[in-house]
Amino acid sequence: AAAVSADVVIVGAGLAGLTAARDLVAAGRSVIVLEARERPGGRVYGLPLGDGTTSEGGAEFIGPTQDRIAALTKEMGVETFPTYNTGKNVYYRNGRRSLYATDGILGAVPPDWGVVDLQLALLSLGNMAKEVPVGEPWKAPKAEEWDSQTFHTWSRSHSLSNGARFLMDAFISSTLSVRSRDVSLLYVLNYVASAGNETSPGNVDRLINTRNGAQETRFAGGPEQVPIRLAARLGDRVRYNAPVRRIASTSAGAAVTADGITVTAKRVIVAMSPAVASKIDFTPALPASRLQLMQRYPMGSIAKFVGVYETPFWRAEGLTGQAIADSGVIDVTFDNSPPDGSRGILMGFINQSNIRRLDAAPPEEVKAAALDSFGRLFGDKARSPSLTAMQRWDNETWSGGGPVGVAAPGVLTDFGAALRAPCGLVHWAGTETSGHWTGYMDGAVRSGERVAKEVGTAL
Ligand SMILES: Cc1cc2nc3c(=O)[nH]c(=O)nc-3n(C[C@H](O)[C@H](O)[C@H](O)COP(=O)(O)OP(=O)(O)OC[C@H]3O[C@@H](n4cnc5c(N)ncnc54)[C@H](O)[C@@H]3O)c2cc1C
Numbered sequence: 001a002a003a004v005s006a007d008v009v010i011v012g013a014g015l016a017g018l019t020a021a022r023d024l025v026a027a028g029r030s031v032i033v034l035e036a037r038e039r040p041g042g043r044v045y046g047l048p049l050g051d052g053t054t055s056e057g058g059a060e061f062i063g064p065t066q067d068r069i070a071a072l073t074k075e076m077g078v079e080t081f082p083t084y085n086t087g088k089n090v091y092y093r094n095g096r097r098s099l100y101a102t103d104g105i106l107g108a109v110p111p112d113w114g115v116v117d118l119q120l121a122l123l124s125l126g127n128m129a130k131e132v133p134v135g136e137p138w139k140a141p142k143a144e145e146w147d148s149q150t151f152h153t154w155s156r157s158h159s160l161s162n163g164a165r166f167l168m169d170a171f172i173s174s175t176l177s178v179r180s181r182d183v184s185l186l187y188v189l190n191y192v193a194s195a196g197n198e199t200s201p202g203n204v205d206r207l208i209n210t211r212n213g214a215q216e217t218r219f220a221g222g223p224e225q226v227p228i229r230l231a232a233r234l235g236d237r238v239r240y241n242a243p244v245r246r247i248a249s250t251s252a253g254a255a256v257t258a259d260g261i262t263v264t265a266k267r268v269i270v271a272m273s274p275a276v277a278s279k280i281d282f283t284p285a286l287p288a289s290r291l292q293l294m295q296r297y298p299m300g301s302i303a304k305f306v307g308v309y310e311t312p313f314w315r316a317e318g319l320t321g322q323a324i325a326d327s328g329v330i331d332v333t334f335d336n337s338p339p340d341g342s343r344g345i346l347m348g349f350i351n352q353s354n355i356r357r358l359d360a361a362p363p364e365e366v367k368a369a370a371l372d373s374f375g376r377l378f379g380d381k382a383r384s385p386s387l388t389a390m391q392r393w394d395n396e397t398w399s400g401g402g403p404v405g406v407a408a409p410g411v412l413t414d415f416g417a418a419l420r421a422p423c424g425l426v427h428w429a430g431t432e433t434s435g436h437w438t439g440y441m442d443g444a445v446r447s448g449e450r451v452a453k454e455v456g457t458a459l
Contacts, residue, residue, distance in 0.1 A: 019448025114161025135435025
């Protein structure tokens with residue numbers, strides 16, 4: 001095995017690790033990045049369609065106030081374009097398909113019965129989120145109370161109609177890909193609070209909307225162009241196929257052992273979700289707070305399915321390509337066509353419950369179920385794409401699910417501070433550690449910038 005030494009060794013070449021490497025190199029430090037996969041980007045991935053092109057298989061969109069990923073995108077010379085959003089959205093509920101406009105005051109929320117209840121509940125959610133210090137939800141005055149219940153418990157304490165209940169759960173599954181009973185109310189409040197920047201406080205609308213929200217903008221050539229170009233700039237500082245197995249710290253420094261290479265360094269940055277970091281063997285053992293946090297911060301479950309068509313035919317029918325459904329394996333869709341619309345690509349999310357049910361199903365079975373969903377939502381033409389592809393994040397060893405790690409009741413108040421607190425020579429990054437836009441690419445970049453400063457000061 002090769003033996004290398006550097007000032008800092010970074011574990012993980014996702015956006016967080018690569019950003020930290022960029023900043024440390026700029027500060028004159030020597031850096032080695034060890035990446036388990038054969039590619040950079042982690043949860044940002046160009047899914048091969050089988051004809052030499054790709055579609056967004058993981059992260060896809062950015063939106064207003066996501067300033068740090070926007071700046072990095074510009075720095076890497078990657079172009080962006082607006083998500084296709086002209087026309088009506090499809091709402092499929094109780095076996096009925098209806099169409100709705102999204103330019104009214106409800107934005108992306110379908111006008112179901114009970115939408116007034118829903119708006120009142122969302123309003124109260126927004127007001128509670130204003131009391132949450134971004135990135136430090138455990139310091140909210142009512143942290144104990146809010147972290148003692150799931151989002152499900154809280155939402156049911158409002159006299160919500162069936163439609164409003166469905167949409168409340170859809171809000172959680174479409175943003176976190178967990179069920180609303182899986183996640184603490186405090187976690188959700190922090191997620192809302194984090195959907196902003198230093199000058200514009202977070203709010204629910206910015207999380208869920210396409211126009212003026214987190215789904216507003218896409219990347220020409222896919223967002224993976226950003227980590228690919230950043231990794232290329234870092235050159236042979238980034239080592240692939242190097243899963244880190246062990247991190248040992250002594251008074252002399254740290255030794256990080258990966259398959260095929262050992263790196264000794266003054267400081268270590270672990271840049272990944274807490275659940276994935278828990279696979280690494282740490283010597284001496286991590287403090288209990290951190291070890292236990294890593295046992296309590298599971299990933300959501302999610303897959304993305306795409307179908308390729310000669311044209312984006314739904315556009316000609318006055319549809320955005322966006323849908324919300326209460327049945328079928330696909331519950332949310334988007335138009336993933338290239339910027340010039342030269343062909344049509346429809347993308348469907350397969351949420352936590354649906355992908356879990358299909359856990360052992362062969363790909364053909366998932367494909368048939370997904371095409372059935374597309375057909376119900378967008379008509380028979382949607383049943384016969386020329387190409388299809390699927391990315392099942394739950395099957396990815398080095399992600400363990402997606403899009404983000406979540407916390408059940410009690411975790412943030414009792415263990416949250418361990419998300420970012422350095423442990424000896426080991427520092428933590430990854431979108432889960434971010435204040436603003438935790439869970440998003442922007443949060444990953446922010447965490448990389450924060451940890452580079454932290455380590456720079458410590459060196
Ligand atoms: C389906 C899906 C849709 C999403 N949609 C969006 C979206 O539209 N917009 C948005 O902003 N965000 C979206 N996200 C979230 C976004 O992808 C993440 O927030 C972000 O990419 C996380 O970056 P990271 O660097 O923190 O972690 P990761 O990308 O997970 O990077 C961690 C890296 O560490 C590597 N690694 C893990 N273990 C080891 C080890 N032991 N040794 C060496 N390397 C290791 C992994 O291979 C990976 O490369 C989505 C995610 C998914 C899955």
